[in-house]
């Protein structure tokens with residue numbers, strides 16, 4: 747599956763990391779969906795190069811829900 751999807755950018759620069767480097771991004775991302783369709787991005791912090799993750803509850807806001815739906819469709823297609 748291609749890991750690029752249109753809502754991704756709004757999540758990759760908005761994650762927690764203890765290094766506190768400014769303008770860090772989540773890189774080398776893998777995208778997962780859990781049973782309740784929440785989105786999990788796993789990758790590395792561009793600031794300190796350690797493993798970082800962003801967990802996105804798709805109930806959080808409509809854009810997240812849309813993104814979750816999009817990923818689900820992409821995963822279905824790749825089967």
Ligand SMILES: [Zn+2]
Nearest residue numbers: 763765791794
């Ligand atoms: Zn970091």
